[in-house]
Amino acid sequence: MKVFWDPIQLSHSPQFFLQRGRVRQNFEVPERAEILLAACNEMGLEINLPGLVDTRAINAVHSANYLAFLSDGPTAWNAMFDGGSEMVPNVHPTPEMFNQGAKPASTIMGQVGWFVADASCPITATTWPSAFAAASCAIAAANNVADGHPTYALTRPPGHHAYMERAGGHCYLNNAAVAAEQLRLLGAKKVAIIDIDSHHGNGTQGIFWDRADVLFASVHGDPNGYYPWYVGHVDELGGGDGFGCNINLPLARNTADAGWLEAIEYLITSIKKFESDALVISLGFDASEHEPLQFLAVTEDAFARAGALIAGLNLKSVIIQEGGYNKEMLGKLLRRFLEGFLSA
């Protein structure tokens, strides 16, 4: 199995994080990627740079204004009087404002609140190069999969909480959506995305909400008690042409292997019915029983089983790295999932 990875992704090193009213150290750290890379090397997987890629898929899933904000925002922020070292929002437009014609501001403070959903996504000058390199890995992996080889994109920062024009939940560019779009550009008529990160992939759902050519199928912790709090419910089925192409299976706190695998089997059955030509796997490891902000209680054996079950779909598959924050477990969980996937 080929791996796509670019060391530029290590340069993004967010510090600020807000949790339960306390400012804490952000836990989406470069070391996560170093651990995953070490696991790939231990498995003897071939590591490749993405190189220069066709960026049409990035421009298709993100707005031009948002991409300009990510790349140019830090310059404006650093020129601001008495600013901190990272761009962090402290005000957001509300639904009432949207209903009454809210518009993005031209000043950087107003833009940060518009384009960033929460306080987990600090932005500096190193954020854009890292996020762009991760999205490039997703594109390169999709290109490789088009020839029939399953491929792992070691994407960090992760992506599935990023909307068309909004960062959130440690995510800036939606790598899974970019991979799905690239597979469409390469000729796949329909693409399915299975998201097994323990958080709902709200950004991916949002990007493909009204599209019938991409199925989004997610198993995650119940948003009533877990990030992203407001979406990820079972009655979110997609809109317009995309109605029926969005499947959410929220699970109760402390759901263990049996319930998690049963949900994955249900998603696999739905993907078979959808009859897609290709698959994107949003692979997060935070469903682990050892996760620091533990909600689900999944063992490493179940990650191996999940890999085998998903590989059984026998579709051209791009594996995209999402979350997972237990540095002791990340390498082992990646190895178990990939070994399960490759054994099927």
Ligand SMILES: [Zn+2]
């Ligand atoms: Zn997650």
